[in-house]
Amino acid sequence: MIDEGLKNELAKQGVFVTSVQELYNWGRSNSVWPLSFGLACCAIEMMAASMARFDISRFGSEVFRPSPRQADLMIVAGTVTKKMAPQVVRLYNQMPEPKYVIAMGACAISGGPFKQGYNVLKGIDRFLPVDIHIPGCPPRPEALLHALITLQEKIAGQPLTGPERPRHLNAAVSGEYPVPEFGPHDLQPPRNDGLWKPLPLVRPT
Amino acid sequence: MKSLETLQAELTAALACSLELVPNPAVPAQSSLRIRSDQALALAHFLRDTPDWQFDFCSNVTGIDWPDRTEKIKVKRLVDGVEKEVEETRTVPGFLEVVYHLYSIARQDGPLILRQRTANRDTDTTVTSLTPVWRSCEFQEREVFDLFGVRFDGHPDLRRILMWDGFVDFPMRKDYVEPDDYEYEPTPHDEVLERAQRHYPAGEAAA
Numbered sequence: 001m002i003d004e005g006l007k008n009e010l011a012k013q014g015v016f017v018t019s020v021q022e023l024y025n026w027g028r029s030n031s032v033w034p035l036s037f038g039l040a041c042c043a044i045e046m047m048a049a050s051m052a053r054f055d056i057s058r059f060g061s062e063v064f065r066p067s068p069r070q071a072d073l074m075i076v077a078g079t080v081t082k083k084m085a086p087q088v089v090r091l092y093n094q095m096p097e098p099k100y101v102i103a104m105g106a107c108a109i110s111g112g113p114f115k116q117g118y119n120v121l122k123g124i125d126r127f128l129p130v131d132i133h134i135p136g137c138p139p140r141p142e143a144l145l146h147a148l149i150t151l152q153e154k155i156a157g158q159p160l161t162g163p164e165r166p167r168h169l170n171a172a173v174s175g176e177y178p179v180p181e182f183g184p185h186d187l188q189p190p191r192n193d194g195l196w197k198p199l200p201l202v203r204p205t
Numbered sequence: 206m207k208s209l210e211t212l213q214a215e216l217t218a219a220l221a222c223s224l225e226l227v228p229n230p231a232v233p234a235q236s237s238l239r240i241r242s243d244q245a246l247a248l249a250h251f252l253r254d255t256p257d258w259q260f261d262f263c264s265n266v267t268g269i270d271w272p273d274r275t276e277k278i279k280v281k282r283l284v285d286g287v288e289k290e291v292e293e294t295r296t297v298p299g300f301l302e303v304v305y306h307l308y309s310i311a312r313q314d315g316p317l318i319l320r321q322r323t324a325n326r327d328t329d330t331t332v333t334s335l336t337p338v339w340r341s342c343e344f345q346e347r348e349v350f351d352l353f354g355v356r357f358d359g360h361p362d363l364r365r366i367l368m369w370d371g372f373v374d375f376p377m378r379k380d381y382v383e384p385d386d387y388e389y390e391p392t393p394h395d396e397v398l399e400r401a402q403r404h405y406p407a408g409e410a411a412a
Contacts, residue, residue, distance in 0.1 A: 117383075122388050185374060186386065190384065190386055
């Protein structure tokens with residue numbers, strides 16, 4: 001790795017020095033194309049973020065793709081019902097690597113006001129690996145932009161070699177997750193236990 | 206709108222049907238007419254097509270679950286040769302009810318509230334569909350079928366609408382037991398608190 005101070009000094013002299021990793025991550029972190037896909041009221045805020053006032057294209061993400069085959073980012077914007085959950089997982093499986101997930105809003109991260117109901121998933125992270133969670137009901141477009149910037153920082157910080165390298169550079173890791181089936185009372189399985197590992201909770205006495 | 210009593214008398218005279226007036230003593234005072242399922246279709250056509258009424262729009266269809274309940278009644282019994290008044294409990298069988306809210310756009314009138322009841326809650330849960338009369342009933346009757354399990358005779362496309370096809374329960378019934386999948390909730394209360402206590406015993410890590 002090149003020394004940061006030396007790099008700045010060289011840049012002042014008109015010499016631009018970079019590494020393949022930085023260039024590669026700079027390219028892909030500034031062209032994150034989301035899947036145009038909304039589930040509930042959060043999707044309205046997502047649309048607002050893509051319009052001129054908030055202008056998500058400042059961050060290279062204005063190209064909402066109608067096909068999962070062309071998308072890099074899934075913004076789960078809204079309530080995921082149990083009836084919709086298999087389709088959401090299937091869409092994720094159809095996206096090519098590298099792919100990322102932003103869970104937007106209270107419903108997508110935890111079930112929100114419908115958490116203890118019979119037909120709402122208690123968060124999409126039961127079935128998908130979520131990179132960024134945004135709280136809010138619904139979150140402001142600024143919050144979505146903040147999540148996008150956080151995701152860009154995460155992508156820019158990913159090493160291209162070693163055990164921490166992203167999934168698309170690691171042939172041993174699969175980017176597909178099992179699609180839950182409709183059971184007689186609930187989804188089968190109700191959560192992906194290999195993925196969803198909540199911290200043990202203790203109720204105070 | 207003319208009073209429900211007028212309507213009841215008129216309908217009884219015109220169609221020779223039996224109607225029960227279900228009063229609502231609460232503040233909204235929206236009383237309703239309970240109709241019999243075998244007469245429902247003729248009555249609905251009459252309400253829609255008679256120039257005096259012209260109920261051309263069904264705005265709302267909903268369901269109510271009335272579970273079995275016990276009530277105390279006083280009966281006279283011979284106790285030790287003496288006739289006494291004894292309190293006894295008896296079980297009133299439950300039923301499902303479907304409620305329709307009708308409006309007349311032509312006469313700027315409404316709502317007229319109709320009710321249909323099923324015979325019981327498990328074996329005979331059929332009522333007559335009013336979708337052939339008011340198209341707007343179609344999805345709402347499907348929803349009542351989905352969430353309460355009321356079967357609508359004459360409905361063109363009776364399948365589940367909110368839950369998936371393989372789902373077997375009826376979530377809006379009072380005796381519905383939801384999957385036991387409680388997860389952390391910052392401010393549990395009532396039933397949710399009971400579930401929280403069951404899943405997260407105080408002072409112990411969750412299983």
